[in-house]
Amino acid sequence: MATQLRAGDPADTTPLSAIDVSDPLLYAHDSWRPWFARLRAEAPVHFQPNSPFGPYWSVCSHADIQAVEARPDIFSSSHEFGGITIVDLMGEFNLPQFIAMDRPRHGEQRRVITPSFGPSEIQRMAMEVRARTAELLDTLPYGERFDWVEKVSIELTTGMLAILFDFPWADRHLLTLWSDWGGDIEKALNPETNLVRHQHMLDMTHYLDRLMAERKALPPTADLISLMAHSDAMGDMPFQERTGNYILLIVGGNDTTRNSMSGAAHAFHQYPGEWAKLIADPARIPAAVPEIIRWQTPLAHMRRTCLEDTEVGGKAMKKGDKVVLWYISGNRDESVFPDAERLDIDRPNARRHLAFGFGVHRCVGARLAELQLQVLFEEMLKRKMTVRVVGEPDYVPQSFVHGYRKLPVVIDRHG
Numbered sequence: 001m002a003t004q005l006r007a008g009d010p011a012d013t014t015p016l017s018a019i020d021v022s023d024p025l026l027y028a029h030d031s032w033r034p035w036f037a038r039l040r041a042e043a044p045v046h047f048q049p050n051s052p053f054g055p056y057w058s059v060c061s062h063a064d065i066q067a068v069e070a071r072p073d074i075f076s077s078s079h080e081f082g083g084i085t086i087v088d089l090m091g092e093f094n095l096p097q098f099i100a101m102d103r104p105r106h107g108e109q110r111r112v113i114t115p116s117f118g119p120s121e122i123q124r125m126a127m128e129v130r131a132r133t134a135e136l137l138d139t140l141p142y143g144e145r146f147d148w149v150e151k152v153s154i155e156l157t158t159g160m161l162a163i164l165f166d167f168p169w170a171d172r173h174l175l176t177l178w179s180d181w182g183g184d185i186e187k188a189l190n191p192e193t194n195l196v197r198h199q200h201m202l203d204m205t206h207y208l209d210r211l212m213a214e215r216k217a218l219p220p221t222a223d224l225i226s227l228m229a230h231s232d233a234m235g236d237m238p239f240q241e242r243t244g245n246y247i248l249l250i251v252g253g254n255d256t257t258r259n260s261m262s263g264a265a266h267a268f269h270q271y272p273g274e275w276a277k278l279i280a281d282p283a284r285i286p287a288a289v290p291e292i293i294r295w296q297t298p299l300a301h302m303r304r305t306c307l308e309d310t311e312v313g314g315k316a317m318k319k320g321d322k323v324v325l326w327y328i329s330g331n332r333d334e335s336v337f338p339d340a341e342r343l344d345i346d347r348p349n350a351r352r353h354l355a356f357g358f359g360v361h362r363c364v365g366a367r368l369a370e371l372q373l374q375v376l377f378e379e380m381l382k383r384k385m386t387v388r389v390v391g392e393p394d395y396v397p398q399s400f401v402h403g404y405r406k407l408p409v410v411i412d413r414h415g
């Protein structure tokens with residue numbers, strides 16, 4: 001077993017062999033930065049033989065992460081080998097979903113849902129997203145403490161998903177529930193909570209199956225359910241594959257966008273000069289959006305499995321090895337993003353961030369996530385809202401979803 005790392009442990013002198021960046025405590029305590037800085041400097045491709053998730057390679061530099069993602073024929077995403085997170089989900093819990101498939105099936109299914117994220121759809125959704133965002137912001141108090149995660153990040157992303165699925169509005173909170181259970185790898189690891197998780201996944205599948213059947217009987221529309229229902233590649237999937245793809249679309253859009261909104265509030269609080277730039281000139285918002293996503297990196301990693309003996313950054317890997325791509329580290333790589341910890345809305349290359357991944361699996365929802373953030377900032381500025389963090393953030397204690405459980409804030413009205 002690798003030594004359990006503790007917040008306050010010396011990242012600079014701990015033996016490299018003891019460094020296990022999958023340790024949930026690093027994320028619970030927001031103390032991951034020096035550990036990745038050490039790995040980037042001394043072992044950008046690092047092997048940890050004894051983690052609770054089994055042996056795994058860490059790929060920590062921006063260039064090496066891209067190099068791995070550029071070779072999907074060697075570095076598989078397939079659920080057959082354990083899928084796309086550091087946890088090897090097994091048996092009935094290891095669901096086929098297109099993010100965890102390789103060519104050709106991956107491409108066939110990805111193509112089904114991409115029209116939902118095309119320019120005309122994004123434009124159509126923009127109006128609805130703006131209306132829902134404005135409605136929500138108008139309910140928020142000035143000068144009173146509340147939890148930004150609960151009142152803003154969760155509400156807005158759940159609303160966005162409901163729009164994308166054309167999901168019954170009154171039931172939209174089910175999307176949050178399913179996403180919270182489906183995306184939590186710690187809950188999947190514990191046999192007791194995994195059973196509860198499994199029940200939620202069943203409930204989700206039954207609910208969405210009903211919607212699929214209804215949409216199949218109607219003329220096709222551009223919402224995700226209708227696109228799947230009317231397609232060859234996804235219209236008649238086996239039960240497990242339906243569950244897998246439903247949860248992919250829900251978790252994919254939910255935790256990620258939620259945590260970029262929470263990260264935004266926290267980042268602008270820490271770098272008030274950047275928010276002041278937006279107050280002075282809201283036209284700069286589109287440049288700020290990718291920088292916020294880089295800074296937060298809502299998914300800390302994706303995982304691949306070697307299909308043959310290979311090499312990354314000079315390190316020899318064996319067929320079957322687990323390879324973890326730490327986006328959270330690549331996005332702090334100083335050789336690409338100087339002064340990487342700083343939020344800098346003028347950063348010329350913020351769009352090179354890896355938070356959406358890279359290559360054939362790059363996030364299909366990227367434009368929608370960006371739209372949601374852009375509209376949020378625009379509507380906040382219209383209402384002269386500046387967010388102040390007034391207590392300790394409560395961080396998600398795991399190494400996949402990187403974000404916040406709670407973020408206490410007060411909204412001030414700026415001049």
Ligand code: HEM
Pocket residue numbers: 069098099100110248249250252253254256257260293297298299302354355356357358359360361362363364365366368369
């Ligand atoms: C800031 C918000 C978001 C972040 C940081 C994010 C991040 C990611 C990442 C890292 C991947 C995997 C890329 C790879 O393996 O190279 C991914 C894939 C994916 N994302 Fe997102 N995502 C976000 C928003 C969304 C939204 C709004 C949706 C809409 C439902 C979505 C749906 C998906 C899907 C379906 C995939 C699988 C793509 C494939 O395998 O071809 N994501 N996302």
